[in-house]
Amino acid sequence: MTLPPSTVPALLQRSAREFGQHTYLVTPTDRLTYEQAEQRSAHIARWLLSEGIGKGSRVGLFFPNGVDWVIWWLAVSRIGALAVPLSTLYTPAEIAKVSRLADLVLLVAPPDVLGIDVAERFETAWPQLSGQRAGHLALTAAPYLRRIVFTAGSHRRWATGFDDGAAGVPAEILAAAEAEVFPADLAVTVHTSGSTADPKGVLHTHGTLVRQTSTWAGAVRMVTKSEGPPRILSAMPFFWIGGLLAVTGALHEPVTVIAMPRLDAGTALDLVERERATGVVGWPAFTQKLREHPTFAERDLSSAPMLRDGPLDVAMVDVPDGYPVHRTMSETAGGFVFTDMRIVDDTGAPVPDGTVGELLVRGIGVMAGYNKRERWETFDDDGWYHTGDRVYRRAGDPRLFYVGRTTELIKAAGANVSPLEVEAVIEEFADVAQCLVLGLDDPVRGEQVCAVVVPADADAGVDVTSLAERTRAQLSAYKVPTRWAVTTSDQIPTLPSGKFDRKTLRARIIDGLL
Structure with a gap:
């Protein structure tokens, strides 16, 4: 298989050169050709370089889907900086948490995101912002963050404005910087909920992102x-x-x-x-x-005939057994093409075609690792990443078919939800003594988030409507439980090891015993 140009700037230059007039992006209000994407991102990249942002700088991007997201992402990628996209669903607490975990030095945003006053949201995330000076931020909750840039004017003293007319460094300096961006350089961190309370930062190099x-x-x-x-x-x-x-x-x-x-x-x-x-x-x-x-x-x-006549899920197109095609994952940058794969049983032995096992992946199509985690914490001694996904293959068919997973992550409307993250929030409430979060099958969302809570005061109980509202104030909407069960601690089963028996607990909820 022929390898594509293996950095984002090289790929962008080729697309602008070979099909520059073709429309790359369309939104309800804007359009962008490949040539325009190259030109506009070059202008921003030159400005970033003039501001001291370069190879390895960690830059947060807080934009909704649109032209600005694309050109700022391309600009950051062109100079070898590490792009850190932030979810526009994040609450202020989540913005602060991910910015700290990602070691952001620069955060870029428009003044308004989907009706949200971004300056107000950032001030809620970091109360220390008030009274600080643009370009010289000093926040204990984000110790590396020095600048927050708004793409349009802001009256906040702590905000840096992006001057669209600024010249930045000369074009030849940008060209020289792009020449120093290599496939091995880190390109992007995608945050996804994991098996811990903190979101995991999946790190991808330019080479992996481009190939996959x-x-x-x-x-x-x-x-x-x-x-x-x-x-x-x-x-x-x-x-x-x-x-x-x-x-x-x-x-x-x-x-x-x-x-x-x-x-x-x-x-x-x-x-x-x-x-x-x-x-x-x-x-x-x-x-x-x-x-x-x-x-x-x-x-x-x-x-688009498949929109009217095809299955709801594109992963169900032309499947033979009723199981969807594996959509891939953040850890493989959305593809499997350059990924080594193995399907194994519980002993780690490969299984034959048609047999369900756990998917293991490694090679040049797999992430560089998780941010702030050592390699041994993520990969086994032979370099395999154990996905926890249960899959199988059919003879003569290159596709993977997805059956389920062995991990406790909840897949709610396509988004991973960490039970521990939700539990950590709910258990902080004074009227909750204990909380367990698990996923229940849902025909529309795939799974719904269910919280089992033990009231701090058995006689007073808890108001689940109030719990949901308070949880929503701290977590993105898709993480907030849509089903609640109030019980006593002796009704929560445990394993001989002392760990909670989530499988039995889930069955009790499904059977209506809770």
């Missing part, structure tokens, strides 16, 4: 049953691996990525019609919302 996204366009042609340059509506946020896969994958060949700042069924259908989209890539719950929209039946969706 190289077959994306071909894959979407296959699942959308279309030919020619794809025009794909990406219903995935760019700050998670699904959206990053789209904007990077679209640099390999002429593709038009269609995106929205927030998911809205009516807007999505307008874009599909207007832009003649060939398909929608997203989670089944959103596809269902499209089909339930009152105007769906009258829409001209002839350019």
Whole structure:
């Protein structure tokens, strides 16, 4: 297999050179060609270099899906800095936590994100901001963060404004900097909930990110049953691996990525019609919302026949046994093409085709590791990463079919939720003595988050509506339990080891015993 240009700046330069006039990104209000993406990101990259940002600098990007997200991400990547996309769903507490975990030195945002006053949100995240001076921030909760840059004006004394007219360093300095970006350099950190209370930062090099996204366009042609340059509506946020896969994958060949700042069924259908989209890539719950929209039946969706006639889940296209194709994961940058894979039984022995086992991955298609974790904490002695995913293969079929997973992560509407993170928040409430969080099967969301709580005062009990509201103030909406069970501590089963028996607890909830 021929390796693609193996850094983001090299890939961008090739796309601008070979199909620069093709439309790269479309939003409800904007359009961007590959040539424009190269030119606009170059301007920002030169400014970043003039501000002392360069190889290895950790830069947070707090943007909704759109043109600004793409050009700032490209600019950061071009100078060898490490891009750290931040979820626009984050609460102030989560913004502060991830900024600290990622060791951000610079954070970039627009003044408004989906109706949120970003300056106010940052001041809630870091109360120390008030009274500080732009460019010289000193925050104990984010000790490396020196600047917060707004892409448009802000009256906050602590904020640095981005001057779109600033010259930055000369173009030849940018070219020299890009020449020093190597495939082995870290390119991006994608934060995903893990088996701990803190989100895990998945680190990818330029080489891995570029290689693993190289077959994306071909894959979407296959699942959308279309030919020619794809025009794909990406219903995935760019700050998670699904959206990053789209904007990077679209640099390999002429593709038009269609995106929205927030998911809205009516807007999505307008874009599909207007832009003649060939398909929608997203989670089944959103596809269902499209089909339930009152105007769906009258829409001209002839350019995207699978949207009307195909399965809700694109991972269910042409599957033989009713199990979806494995969508891949953050740890493999959204692809499996350059990944060594092994499916093993409980003893670690490989299983034959057709037998379910745990998926192990390693090689040049796998993450460099988790931020702030040593290699031995992530990979085994032979270099394998144990995914916890239960999969199987069929003879003669290169695809992996996903059955489930052995870990306790909850997959709610496509997003990973760490039970420990949710438990840590709820157990801080004075009226809660104990909390266990687990996932329950849900036909729309895949799984719903369920919290089992023991009141601090058995006679007073707890108000679950109030619990949900308080949890929502500290966690993203998708992490907030949608089902609650109030019980006593003696009703929570334990294993002989003393650990909670989550499997039995889940069964009791399903059976209506709690």
